Amino acid sequence: MTATWRKVRTLFATQFAEMTEFRAEIVIWMLSGTLSLVMMLVWMAQAGNAPGGQIGGYSSAEFATYFLSTWLISQLMVVWVAWELDLDIRQGTLSPKLLRPLDPLWMWYASHLAERVVRFPALLGLVALFAWLAGARFTTNPTAYLAALGLAFLGFCARFLWEYTIGLLAFWTESSTSFQEVVWLVYAALGGMFAPLAFYPEWVQRVAVWTPFPYMLGLPAQLLAGKATLGDAGRGALVLTLWLVVFWALRLAVWRRGLRKYGAVGA
Numbered sequence: 001m002t003a004t005w006r007k008v009r010t011l012f013a014t015q016f017a018e019m020t021e022f023r024a025e026i027v028i029w030m031l032s033g034t035l036s037l038v039m040m041l042v043w044m045a046q047a048g049n050a051p052g053g054q055i056g057g058y059s060s061a062e063f064a065t066y067f068l069s070t071w072l073i074s075q076l077m078v079v080w081v082a083w084e085l086d087l088d089i090r091q092g093t094l095s096p097k098l099l100r101p102l103d104p105l106w107m108w109y110a111s112h113l114a115e116r117v118v119r120f121p122a123l124l125g126l127v128a129l130f131a132w133l134a135g136a137r138f139t140t141n142p143t144a145y146l147a148a149l150g151l152a153f154l155g156f157c158a159r160f161l162w163e164y165t166i167g168l169l170a171f172w173t174e175s176s177t178s179f180q181e182v183v184w185l186v187y188a189a190l191g192g193m194f195a196p197l198a199f200y201p202e203w204v205q206r207v208a209v210w211t212p213f214p215y216m217l218g219l220p221a222q223l224l225a226g227k228a229t230l231g232d233a234g235r236g237a238l239v240l241t242l243w244l245v246v247f248w249a250l251r252l253a254v255w256r257r258g259l260r261k262y263g264a265v266g267a
Contacts, residue, residue, distance in 0.1 A: 011106065016114035026119050030075055030126065036193055040067030040134065043195070056199055062225060064134035069221035070193055072127050073148070076116060077156045077216065081108045082180045085167025089262070090174075098259075105164060105251075112160060139226035147233035148220040154240040155216030159187070161247035168251070171258035186211075192218030212243040 019026070043063040047055045058066065085108075088094040097104040131138070139145075166183065169176035188194065190204075190213035197205055197218050208214050215236035222228035 007102075008110075011102075011110045012114060015107070015111040016117060019111070019114045019118045023118060023122075026115065027122050029078070030119065030123060033071070033075065033078070035188070036067045036071035036074060037130065039194055040064055040071075043067065044134070056196070058196070061135045061137055062227075064131070064136040065138055065225040066196060066221050066227075068127060068130055068134065068136050069138070069148075069224035070191075070217055071130075072123065072224070073152050073155070073217055073220045074191075074193065075119065075123050076152045077159050078115075078119075079112060079156070079159050079163045081112065081160060082163040082167035082177055084108060085164065086170040086176045089168075089170040089258075094262070105255075108164070109160060112156075116156075138224050141226070143230060144223045144226070144228075144233075147230055148223040151215060151220045151223070151233060151236055151240065154237060154244065155212070155220070158212050158216065158240055158243050158247055161244065161251050165247065165251045165254050168254045168258050171254075171261050187213050187216070190214060191216055192221065196222070212240055215240050 040063060043055070043058070044060040047053060047058060047060045047063055053059055055063075085094075088097070094104070097107070100107075130136070162183065163180060166180045167176055169179060173179075190197070190208040190211055192214060197208055197214050200208070219228055219232060219236045223233060
């Protein structure tokens, strides 16, 4: 266990040192992902003009809280591993990584975790600023914050695995990232980035609950907004854990088949 911990610590430290070199770029990346903030302004304006100042039980301040929460959680789940894998596989730079006594997955996973540590302080500062400007009011229940962070972590792991699997499609395709863009649209729509899931048609809601997406974005946001319970969080964690098992098995199967094809062409 001591040797394993030493390897984990060294791997994380090297990736953290690398990520600290991109602090300014990370802030720019954060500000470029403004879809939730744009939707916040749209829905706040609609609620302000609606009779009674509400739409579907949400006031302007509650829309601000929900969409800021969605933006916060989505920033904790940013994943770029599909782009990295696509380049490494097509250009052959995956080969030296295969010589290391460690699955390349863990290097990229450590890189993403290190980036979260670098991103988090600036992210909290921006959320506080936007909340002050928009008049958002977050829950005062500390347990809800822990539950939301727990769901965000499970959601990040799930997204990392499916993005990794999509990146591995570069073993067979010219550009695997085209698939990634399609999946992102489903993730954003069913996750609640455009609107709370309760605003969608009933048949869409029935489909969404069988996917991991509502539990990755919408549910943590509802927890921070005080519109979901810890029981909801527990059910969401169970669903995400089951999807993690599915994504892990899928990733492993695609990785093994892809390596055989990669080796067959002389890499």
